Amino acid sequence: MEDSQEPFSQSQSETYLAGFVMANIVGIKHYSGTITGREILGLIREPLNPYDSNAIKVLNTQTLQVGYIERAVASALAPLLDAHIIHVEAIVQPRSNNNKFRIPCQIHIFAHQSSFDAVHDAFNGSNVHFISYSDPSFTLSHSAAVKETRADTFNSDSVTTGNNNSKNLDQIFKLVRENLASKTLVSEPLNPPSSIIKSELLQHQKEALGWLYHRESTQDLPPFWEEKVGNFVNVLTNYQTNARPEPLRGGIFADGMGLGKTLTLLSLISYDKMKMKSGKKRGRSSVERVESETNGTLIVCPPSVISTWITQLEEHTNRGTLKVYMYYGDRRTQDAEELRKYDIVLTTYATLGAELRCSDTPVKKLGWRRIVLDEAHTIKNVNAGQSQAVIALNAKRRWAVTGTPIQNGSYDLFSLMAFLHFEPFSIKSYWQSLVQRPLNQGKQTGMSRLQVLMSAISLRRTKDTALGGLPPKIVETCYVELSFEERKLYDEVKEEIKSLMMHHNSNDRLVSSYSTVLSMILRLRQICADFSMVPLDFKSCLFSSTDIEDVSKNPELLQTLIRMLQDGEDFDCPICLSPPTDIVITCCAHIFCRECILKTLQRSNSSCPLCRRSLSETELFSAPPESFKTDDTDVTTELCTAEVRSSTKVSTLIKLLTESRDQNPATKSVVFSQFRKMLLLLEEPLKAAGFKTLRLDGTMNAKQRAQVIEQFQLSEVDEPMILLASLRASSTGINLTAASRVYLMEPWWNPAVEEQAMDRVHRIGQKEEVKIVRLIAKNSIEEKILMLQEKKKKTITSRGSGRRSRDIAGMGIEDLHFVLGE
Structure with missing residues (x-):
């Protein structure tokens, strides 16, 4: 069931089948969607419906609307749904008559066990018969949910919690790795045209290029579809059609950070451009192009990553071979025809989010040859404006590119399914019933479906497996006594x-x-x-x-x-x-x-x-x-005029940096902090210790960040040796391989953000061993945060898989008690 942005709804990891109701789908003559057999349905709450504020619309596997749930049932369900007490799943039941104006279905209701009484009370006050697991009619259900969830599920000793059955990222991608090892996943390695790409690709990049191009040109049926006696059947939802489903062209490019995904994607754009040009010369382009279509690629990324794309274009492509337009800031054109002239259009999530309610923007008018979401985990909240903006764009090929496709839990993948328009997984109720619910309850069906899905549409390699020659990364923890x-x-x-x-x-x-x-x-x-x-x-x-x-x-x-x-x-x-x-x-x-x-x-x-x-x-x-927008001078003055109090961590950092300089004066270091004020505070003591510094933080625009990174990457010894960097502003999409030392001034709640920051230094192009030092105060909240990080690295908790329950600054209430030592 699609819901609104509710932060503290009951965690889906703790919801169980309370029962189901019989209902009719009505209004079917007004909609084009059809259903066959005992098909699983998609239900979407529509509170702003002008005719019925309790409306719940029904979609089929292909996301076409079939009709609405009848009013009596909708009026009983809507308040529970709006209060986030329940979520629902539905399946068509066999028709007992030939009434062509309504279709019977069963709606299965899931809730937290503590909410079961509230669910019963809600239906006791209505004319809708609620069938609980203790009702003899419970056996009439045709849903897999009921078959998998018998009465013993509600025995507290047999209830499976998400924490005991959590799965980490590598488990989800296990089948991907197995296919890669057997060479069934990656097609024949390809080389990009040397007329456009002047750099030599590494072997893993050539393999990725082959796989990417194969995914874009595939004619295969989408995952979970089969052809049976002239019809096509979705084996998960039982939907049948005589029309062949469109192939899913695109997917998730999830190679680990630092493996050169940007160069690989530029190679894809170049290779495809060469093939299109070759096809036209041979006269194979017989289909006239639709007026709104363009051969361009729209690349969406955070502001900090735009400079990386520009740098990579300058470094790896021959000048003038790819035409690039920056659809960002004041340079946004209002002319769609202008954008059609370019091979690549670079923009940001924030730019598209700001245009969400504008229907006639140039980016929306065009049908893109491909859309690339760089740092695609940015849309992990599918309800956010920028997420809705990119999902609504028109494109033939869609790529979600991220080294961290899962940051909080497997539910993060749902937003990527929505962007890829991968039906039916792009509908929340289908994702819940087919993947999330069985996964949360520790059922093998959930993990198996997720593995098959990821194996078919994603590519993930790590630096350990893809880059045998990359220098090692050593992570140390330096404990500081306050x-x-x-x-x-x-x-x-x-x-x-x-x-x-x-x-x-x-x-x-x-x-x-x-x-x-x-x-x-x-x-x-x-x-x-x-x-x-x-x-x-x-x-x-x-x-x-x-x-x-x-x-x-x-x-x-x-x-x-x-x-x-x-x-x-x-x-x-x-x-x-x-x-x-x-x-x-x-x-x-x-x-x-x-x-x-x-x-x-x-x-x-x-x-x-x-x-x-x-x-x-x-x-x-x-x-x-x-x-x-506090002026840097004001902040520095405030810090300097404040009571002088020595800092153990600052003293320790300067000692470590001095030791590193004594060993090798040319060594460059990056010091990460989450606090901009900390970066400003460090400038004076570092200067007094004889260090030259640069600063990179979230107050800088894309141009300023690019200038700082370029200056830091220069190899001359007299250039700044230390980059003071905001962890959030520097965690994605930038190259800092000039450094070989990294210092983290504080631990971050989400270990994935720290890993991203580390991999700005430890990536392709790094020639030296990378040493990373985490400064942690002994017997403090920082040690507890480290413990939470380790827990999160090892598990994708089912709380993280859905919405975080009672989330405070990235923690659950139980975590809050833990870090405070209560």
Whole structure:
């Protein structure tokens, strides 16, 4: 069931079959979608339907609308769906009559066990008969969900939790690796045309080029489709048709970071251009091109990656052989015909997200030969505006390119299915019933389907298997003992937190003070890094109240939240789980993206997603833009004029850098931090120690970032030896192989982000052994974060597979208690 952006719905890993209802699909004469046999259906909630606010529309396997669920059943289901108490799956049942105006189906209802009574009560007040597992009619179900989930599923001893059956990324791609080893996955290696690509591809890149081109030109049936006696059958959904399904041209290019995916994709564009040109010369292009179609490739990426594409084009292609247009910032043309002149159009997710509600933009008017989503994990939240924007684009070939296709759990793959338009997996209810639910419950069918799916449409190799000659990467942890003054302040703050945790003796009350909890954690982490970043008066503001406050009546609290946002670069919007854009603060002191919270408030019973307090659009406050554009000079002055307090971590870092310089004066290093203020704070002591520095952070535009990277990559000894880099701004798509040392000033909640940052240095082009040092404060929250990282690396928890439950700054409530030592 498609739902809205609800951050704290019941985790799907903890939902079980409560029962099912019989229903009719009506209005079928008005829609073109057809269904056959006992087909699995897609159900999509449509709360803004002008005729029925409870509407639930029905789709077939090919995402064509069949009709609607009849009103009586929809009115009983809609409130439960809107409250995220249940999710549903449906299957057609055999027809007992020949009524051509309605189709009978069964709707299976899944809920958290604690919500079973609420589900029963909802149906007791309606005319719809709810069939639970204790009802004799339960055996009449035709759903695989029922066949797989008998009454013993509800025995607490037999319930399988996601944590006990979690699967890591390598397990999901196990079948991919096996196929690769048997040479059935990758087609014959190809070389790109030397007239365009001037660089020699490595063997693994030639194999990838062969596979990419094969995927684009395939005539094979999509996965899970079979031809039977002249008909085509989807073996998962039982849908049958006499029309051959269109092949899925494209897929997921998931090679590990640092394997040269950008060069491989440029080679694909060049090879395809050569083949098209050759075909025209031989007179094989007999089909007239549709007016809106273009032979161009649209590449969508984060702003920091645009400079990498430009650099790679300059380094690997012959000048003038590929025409490139930057559809970004002020250079956006309004003329679609202008874009048709180019082989490559580069743009950003944010650019397309901003154009989401504009129907006549040039990018939307064209039918692209291919779309490439670089750093495709950016769209892991399928409901975000930029995700919806790229999913809606028109293209013959679609590629999702990312070294980390799964960051939080297997549910991350659903957004990629939506972008690829891979039916029926691009519909959430189908993904849930065919993959997610059996996977969450530890059933082999879920893992098997996911492996077959990934084996057919994805390519993933790691540096260990693809690059035998790459210098090794050594990761060390340097534990730092906090000074007496640092430890004293740390313990004081922790005691305040314990008091607050005792006051909020329930998880719901703790979530209601989300901003306070977030601030506490932020300050603890800053003390571990360098407590010069912590405002001297922060405790008086932070712990002024333990109850929900109205920021409109408390300007000091509003300013505290604004300052917290300035300090905490790693803060995510709790709805989209991404860095917030166009930030708003609610009257109940919670922080969201404007677009995310406005979508949430469109519901009839609008409330804050965190504390459930009634909330309206008039109770949202914009964070002043100038608050987030603090001048570097002002910040540096603030740090310099503050009380001078020594930092153990800064002293340790300078000692390590000095030792490295003494061993080899030409060694370049990258120092990563999540706090921009930390980067600014490091500049003076490093300068005093005789080091030249550059800085790369999220306040810089694409051009400024490119200039910094280019300057750092220069090999002269007198060039800057140390790059001070924001972890989030530098974790994707940039090349820093001039360095051979990496220092991480703090641990990050998500280990995938750290891995991405490390692989900016340890990648193709690196000639030296790479040493990575993580600075960790002993007996602190940082050690607990490391433990959480290891747990996340080893598992894709089923909580992560769906939506994170009670998520606070990237953690669940149980994780919050863990990192605080409670």
